[in-house]
Amino acid sequence: MSANLDGYEAVIGLEIHVQLRTRTKMFCGCELSFGDDPNVHTCPVCLAHPGSLPTLNEQAVRYGIQIGLALGCEIAPRSIFHRKNYFYPDNPKAYQISQYDIPLARNGRLGDVRIHRVHLEEDAAKLIHVGESGRIHGSDASLVDFNRGGTPLVEIVTEPDLRDAASAREWLQLLRSTIKAIGASDVNMEEGSLRCDANVSIRPAGSQELGTKTELKNMNSFRFLERGIEAELERQVALARAGEPIEQETLHFDPRTGTLTPLRSKEYAHDYRYFPEPDLVPLAPSKELLDEARASLPELPAQRLERYQSELGIPEAQAKLLAYDGELGDYFEAAVGAGTEASAKGLANWITGDLTARLREAAGEEGEVHAADSRVTPQAIAELVAMVEAKQVTAQAGREVLAKLVAEGGSPAEIVEREGLASISDSGELEGIVAAAIEADPDAAAKVREGNMKAIGPLVGYVMRETKGRADGGEVTRLIRKQLGLG
Amino acid sequence: MIDREQVVHVARLARLELSEEEIERMQSELSGILEHVDRIQSLDLSEVEPTSHVVALENVMRPDEPRPSLPRERALEPAPDPYEGAFRVPSPNA
Numbered sequence: 001m002s003a004n005l006d007g008y009e010a011v012i013g014l015e016i017h018v019q020l021r022t023r024t025k026m027f028c029g030c031e032l033s034f035g036d037d038p039n040v041h042t043c044p045v046c047l048a049h050p051g052s053l054p055t056l057n058e059q060a061v062r063y064g065i066q067i068g069l070a071l072g073c074e075i076a077p078r079s080i081f082h083r084k085n086y087f088y089p090d091n092p093k094a095y096q097i098s099q100y101d102i103p104l105a106r107n108g109r110l111g112d113v114r115i116h117r118v119h120l121e122e123d124a125a126k127l128i129h130v131g132e133s134g135r136i137h138g139s140d141a142s143l144v145d146f147n148r149g150g151t152p153l154v155e156i157v158t159e160p161d162l163r164d165a166a167s168a169r170e171w172l173q174l175l176r177s178t179i180k181a182i183g184a185s186d187v188n189m190e191e192g193s194l195r196c197d198a199n200v201s202i203r204p205a206g207s208q209e210l211g212t213k214t215e216l217k218n219m220n221s222f223r224f225l226e227r228g229i230e231a232e233l234e235r236q237v238a239l240a241r242a243g244e245p246i247e248q249e250t251l252h253f254d255p256r257t258g259t260l261t262p263l264r265s266k267e268y269a270h271d272y273r274y275f276p277e278p279d280l281v282p283l284a285p286s287k288e289l290l291d292e293a294r295a296s297l298p299e300l301p302a303q304r305l306e307r308y309q310s311e312l313g314i315p316e317a318q319a320k321l322l323a324y325d326g327e328l329g330d331y332f333e334a335a336v337g338a339g340t341e342a343s344a345k346g347l348a349n350w351i352t353g354d355l356t357a358r359l360r361e362a363a364g365e366e367g368e369v370h371a372a373d374s375r376v377t378p379q380a381i382a383e384l385v386a387m388v389e390a391k392q393v394t395a396q397a398g399r400e401v402l403a404k405l406v407a408e409g410g411s412p413a414e415i416v417e418r419e420g421l422a423s424i425s426d427s428g429e430l431e432g433i434v435a436a437a438i439e440a441d442p443d444a445a446a447k448v449r450e451g452n453m454k455a456i457g458p459l460v461g462y463v464m465r466e467t468k469g470r471a472d473g474g475e476v477t478r479l480i481r482k483q484l485g486l487g
Numbered sequence: 488m489i490d491r492e493q494v495v496h497v498a499r500l501a502r503l504e505l506s507e508e509e510i511e512r513m514q515s516e517l518s519g520i521l522e523h524v525d526r527i528q529s530l531d532l533s534e535v536e537p538t539s540h541v542v543a544l545e546n547v548m549r550p551d552e553p554r555p556s557l558p559r560e561r562a563l564e565p566a567p568d569p570y571e572g573a574f575r576v577p578s579p580n581a
Contacts, residue, residue, distance in 0.1 A: 022551050029554030038572045042562045043554070059551035080539045087502055091575045131579060143573035146562075216581055278538040284545045 009205040013160035018185045018192040020063045025030040025150035027054030038145035046150035048092035060152035063184035065293040068105025073104050078284040081277040090124035100274045104443035114159040117303045125149035169222050177301045177326035189221050201238045212246045218253045228253040247335045312344040321352045334378035342385035348384050356408045375409030384412040396469035397421040424471050434479045438464035449484050489517045
């Protein structure tokens with residue numbers, strides 16, 4: 001839930017960095033790697049040896065264009081690279097090659113959020129700060145690993161269109177699954193192939209002006225993004241209420257404590273003295289390249305959402321859960337295509353409802369929930385939903401079967417057989433139990449007979465207890481009414 | 488005329504340490520360069536595309552195919568203080 005903002009409105013924009021899934025770096029042929037020994041993927045270009053020259057990676061350009069197109073952007077007919085100058089040991093050239101006034105793509109939209117720009121740039125090297133804290137403060141030396149230096153990045157900047165932390169999280173999920181669908185990146189927040197900074201400000205509700213914003217960094221999971229923004233909104237509202245000014249600053253989110261601490265202010269940090277990169281010629285995507293990029297775009301989450309709602313009749317909230325979480329959507333599609341009689345609506349309901357709830361329970365507070373990694377195969381959930389819909393098992397028994405599937409996997413039919421969970425199909429048997437229920441509670445039976453239908457509860461409850469939930473509720477009600485002469 | 492503060496600021500951004508005398512000289516030299524740029528700006532260039540590059544080339548790209556990297560010993564050879572396969576440097580914020 002978003003923070004109680006007490007008359008204020010949150011204004012949130014996101015800046016996202018995505019590591020592209022190319023084989024090689026942005027400007028040299030060194031292989032990309034994750035978790036290799038330090039400095040085994042370097043060359044004169046990415047170490048910035050004098051005289052070395054960068055050459056643009058064609059596949060990185062293709063991914064960048066695909067991301068731009070997927071975000072509904074205009075692709076610049078001609079864009080150029082700039083040098084962004086700064087001194088820091090993570091960058092041996094003392095500048096980062098990026099794009100400045102003519103980015104690859106701009107003016108797009110994804111969901112409810114406008115995209116300001118999309119541009120290509122290179123990642124910095126990894127610094128390990130040696131010292132007791134492991135953080136930069138208090139360390140006296142840093143170790144530089146240039147394996148990551150020069151990795152192709154796409155930076156995506158949104159307009160400040162988000163209004164609360166939960167929407168920011170949901171939107172980032174949509175962006176993530178969109179890029180994942182393209183295959184342009186692993187988009188893994190924990191591993192750093194998807195990084196998200198948030199620009200956060202508040203203003204009196206209804207005002208159109210923008211307040212002083214702070215920049216939040218280091219929120220390396222969806223949960224932390226939401227928590228970090230919430231914490232910052234609370235802080236800003238408290239300052240505003242106390243009549244104190246909000247300083248423009250960069251804040252570092254500490255996941256262990258859930259608090260924000262200001263990064264040491266770099267007074268010169270925003271004086272990057274951009275100028276055109278003379279070592280790289282302009283990029284003017286050909287019509288062939290654009291057509292090819294457009295043609296190879298797969299079905300994107302926003303389109304999936306539309307299809308789930310209009311073609312499969314799935315309610316919006318469920319359709320969003322499935323479409324915005326690419327893995328869950330794929331799981332759902334596999335279940336729909338598993339060749340059972342289960343309806344798509346029923347599957348959507350079970351997968352986003354009971355299955356997700358069960359998996360969340362099993363994963364615990366901090367665990368991530370991935371249906372695709374669970375013991376419940378798409379085939380199994382489809383068979384189970386088909387059995388429920390065919391009334392071979394009741395919904396209640398179905399939930400018991402699901403619990404077993406989550407715990408140990410296997411086939412729903414076998415679990416039903418083994419646990420004796422099949423619906424009572426013998427109406428003679430059910431008639432007998434209904435008769436026993438009426439006999440056991442003559443008061444309730446009398447009330448129902450007089451037309452007080454609320455009194456039917458205890459009678460149905462009796463039958464459910466006796467049958468361990470294996471009787472169909474509707475059928476039980478029908479039989480009770482029939483036996484009481486109301487049918 | 489470029490003032491003293493601007494020279495000191497730019498020198499700091501470029502990590503240059505300038506003597507008092509150098510600061511003064513830079514003031515006048517940088518001012519001279521800017522005056523020259525001002526003269527160029529008096530030309531009517533509204534019909535001329537900004538030049539970002541002097542060579543008339545576009546789209547120089549390479550295929551996404553790995554090429555051999557340097558052996559780590561070679562990469563670390565010029566490093567003044569290598570440590571466990573990494574370049575060790577003074578902490579940037581110490």
